[in-house]
Amino acid sequence: MGWESRLTAASADIDLIDILWRQDIDLGAGREIFDYSHRQKEQDVDKDPQDGAEQEDTWSGEGAEALARNLLVDGETGESFPAQFPADISSITEAVPSESEPPGLQNNLLSPLLTGTDSPFDLEQQWQDLMSIMEMQAMEVNTSANEILYSTPPGDPLSTNYSLAPNTPINQNVSLHQASLGGCSQDFSLFSPEVESLPVASSSTLLPLVPSNSTSLNSTFGSTNLAGLFFPPQLNGTANDTAGPELPDPLGGLLDEAMLDEISLMDLAIEEGFNPVQASQLEEEFDSDSGLSLDSSHSPSSLSSSEGSSSSSSSSSSSSSSSSSSSSSSSASSSFSEEGAVGYSSDSETLDLEEAEGAVGYQPEYSKFCRMSYQDPSQLSCLPYLEHVGHNHTYNMAPSALDSADLPPPSALKKGSKEKQADFLDKQMSRDEHRARAMKIPFTNDKIINLPVEEFNELLSKYQLSEAQLSLIRDIRRRGKNKMAAQNCRKRKLDTILNLERDVEDLQRDKARLLREKVEFLRSLRQMKQKVQSLYQEVFGRLRDENGRPYSPSQYALQYAGDGSVLLIPRTLADQQARRQERKPKDRRK
DNA sequence: TCAACTTGTCATATC
DNA sequence: ACGATATGACAAGTT
Numbered sequence: 001m002g003w004e005s006r007l008t009a010a011s012a013d014i015d016l017i018d019i020l021w022r023q024d025i026d027l028g029a030g031r032e033i034f035d036y037s038h039r040q041k042e043q044d045v046d047k048d049p050q051d052g053a054e055q056e057d058t059w060s061g062e063g064a065e066a067l068a069r070n071l072l073v074d075g076e077t078g079e080s081f082p083a084q085f086p087a088d089i090s091s092i093t094e095a096v097p098s099e100s101e102p103p104g105l106q107n108n109l110l111s112p113l114l115t116g117t118d119s120p121f122d123l124e125q126q127w128q129d130l131m132s133i134m135e136m137q138a139m140e141v142n143t144s145a146n147e148i149l150y151s152t153p154p155g156d157p158l159s160t161n162y163s164l165a166p167n168t169p170i171n172q173n174v175s176l177h178q179a180s181l182g183g184c185s186q187d188f189s190l191f192s193p194e195v196e197s198l199p200v201a202s203s204s205t206l207l208p209l210v211p212s213n214s215t216s217l218n219s220t221f222g223s224t225n226l227a228g229l230f231f232p233p234q235l236n237g238t239a240n241d242t243a244g245p246e247l248p249d250p251l252g253g254l255l256d257e258a259m260l261d262e263i264s265l266m267d268l269a270i271e272e273g274f275n276p277v278q279a280s281q282l283e284e285e286f287d288s289d290s291g292l293s294l295d296s297s298h299s300p301s302s303l304s305s306s307e308g309s310s311s312s313s314s315s316s317s318s319s320s321s322s323s324s325s326s327s328s329s330s331s332a333s334s335s336f337s338e339e340g341a342v343g344y345s346s347d348s349e350t351l352d353l354e355e356a357e358g359a360v361g362y363q364p365e366y367s368k369f370c371r372m373s374y375q376d377p378s379q380l381s382c383l384p385y386l387e388h389v390g391h392n393h394t395y396n397m398a399p400s401a402l403d404s405a406d407l408p409p410p411s412a413l414k415k416g417s418k419e420k421q422a423d424f425l426d427k428q429m430s431r432d433e434h435r436a437r438a439m440k441i442p443f444t445n446d447k448i449i450n451l452p453v454e455e456f457n458e459l460l461s462k463y464q465l466s467e468a469q470l471s472l473i474r475d476i477r478r479r480g481k482n483k484m485a486a487q488n489c490r491k492r493k494l495d496t497i498l499n500l501e502r503d504v505e506d507l508q509r510d511k512a513r514l515l516r517e518k519v520e521f522l523r524s525l526r527q528m529k530q531k532v533q534s535l536y537q538e539v540f541g542r543l544r545d546e547n548g549r550p551y552s553p554s555q556y557a558l559q560y561a562g563d564g565s566v567l568l569i570p571r572t573l574a575d576q577q578a579r580r581q582e583r584k585p586k587d588r589r590k
Numbered sequence: 591t592c593a594a595c596t597t598g599t600c601a602t603a604t605c
Numbered sequence: 606a607c608g609a610t611a612t613g614a615c616a617a618g619t620t
Contacts, residue, residue, distance in 0.1 A: 431598090453608065481609075483598060489612055490597090596619075604611070 432476045439472050441465075448473050449480030543568060 429437070433445050441448070442463050451459060456477065460470065540558055543551050557574040559567050 479599065482600080482611095485610055486598070486612080488610090492611085594620085596617100598615105598617085600613105600615080602612085602614105605609080 432479060435472055436476060439469050441469060441473060441476075445476055445480065448476045449484075539566070 430445070436445055436448075442465075443459060447459060448456070460473065465473070536558060540553060540556075541550060543556075545551060551568065553571075555571055556568050557571045559569050559574055559577070561567055
């Protein structure tokens with residue numbers, strides 16, 4: 001019947017799932033984009049044609065290499081995760097389906113039987129969502145699983161146990177009206193504890209019913225037909241003739257084993273696949289925030305605030321990124337370590353454990369930033385040992401002088417060294433600084449850039465400046481501010497990327513957790529289905545026709561009525577209903 | 591030599 | 606309207 005088509009649909013579904021998995025994997029890739037190359041040597045070359053000066057800054061960010069290493073480590077961590085994912089995925093997709101229930105066991109069909117009988121079965125409804133995803137997968141895998149489970153070596157009791165024992169005559173003439181639950185129906189509760197606790201030995205007297213055809217199971221069970229669970233619609237005549245030992249017990253054992261194997265497989269796959277995730281679960285405890293919210297929003301605000309406050313002080317402490325800028329201010333010395341001094345406070349606050357451990361590619365940014373600040377002579381204060389230069393209003397030269405002085409031993413200084421220093425200072429200066437000096441601007445670029453508007457205008461009013469000078473000053477201010485803005489903007493962008501990356505990891509972690517939960521649900525579901533199966537067999541096996549003979553499972557099936565009662569109906573009718581009910585969910589899916 | 595990366599700058603948009 | 610800031614795009618320099 002729909003066996004093949006359903007199988008096809010199942011494989012299509014599995015393909016779809018695999019594709020989705022791969023997409024997730026892809027999300028984790030591309031980490032290398034965060035692997036910024038780190039320069040050991042920082043240079044600031046000014047090739048302004050006007051000045052022709054060229055400066056080289058040999059100062060390198062402290063620990064830049066170490067930071068770079070950390071970044072790589074972090075990057076590797078990120079890469080390893082997705083890299084391991086694919087293998088796990090395949091194993092998961094394989095394991096999960098095999099773990100799932102037999103094809104015929106559709107959850108929605110269990111309900112009628114279970115309704116009002118056993119509260120634990122109410123969970124069925126909650127599982128449906130989860131199960132729906134795996135349904136198709138389960139069908140396919142279960143087919144094979146059932147083949148394994150039910151196809152037993154010749155002579156094996158299981159192979160023939162779904163039919164009545166050969167010595168059990170089948171009354172073909174039993175009508176639905178004649179059929180009844182008999183005496184047992186009076187005091188027999190499908191799910192009464194007594195029944196559940198029935199000793200296995202007692203089941204030997206019951207009909208050993210095991211489906212040999214998984215497809216039929218699927219279709220029949222879908223119709224709230226109990227028999228469909230365990231009886232194929234069309235029973236093999238020969239099979240009917242063969243005697244079968246009691247099924248429930250051996251079958252249950254097989255199911256349990258298979259189930260546990262599948263589950264353990266899946267668990268293993270999950271654990272392996274999400275190993276990095278689990279490793280970071282400790283971090284998860286600290287990271288209550290899902291990280292879904294990008295912190296970029298707060299960063300700009302902090303930037304503006306810091307800039308605004310900083311500017312109040314006369315020169316330097318202007319914090320803007322450079323805060324450090326305050327080469328002229330004594331207080332600026334601390335700015336290097338204080339990232340907050342930077343206009344863009346990045347998200348040091350949001351850095352989680354991994355970043356706190358210094359494994360994040362974020363820190364290189366700090367060094368880079370310092371370097372950037374250093375490139376701007378006005379921001380030399382990021383170097384604590386240059387702090388004393390702060391009040392030197394010829395700051396353009398001071399840092400370089402200091403820096404150059406550090407290079408050779410003081411005793412080695414000769415007459416020519418001063419010239420060399422001057423050259424070096426020139427090289428240290430930015431283009432705008434050279435221009436400012438060429439135009440004889442009477443104040444520092446730092447002030448030009450970092451003073452608030454009011455103070456800036458006040459400063460301009462104190463001097464008699466030509467149009468060219470004023471224009472240059474305005475350009476310097478504009479460029480200086482924009483430079484810092486660009487630096488902050490880039491940091492923000494990087495933060496956003498890192499946050500997104502973290503979000504992806506969080507989502508992958510959630511995904512792994514949900515998969516684990518699903519495995520647990522499937523495990524419980526299978527156990528319950530086993531119970532239902534054994535109960536069905538018990539009930540059916542106790543039924544007797546008017547002649548006191550048991551009913552043939554090939555001819556009759558139990559079916560639940562809407563009111564919770566159980567009816568014995570001809571199998572043909574049960575199959576029809578099963579088919580009818582099977583179409584409904586399919587249509588719904590479309 | 592070339593590609594990738596960094597940084598400063600400009601133009602423009604947004605606040 | 607103006608100034609400050611944000612950001613995309615580009616160019617030049619660096620690795």
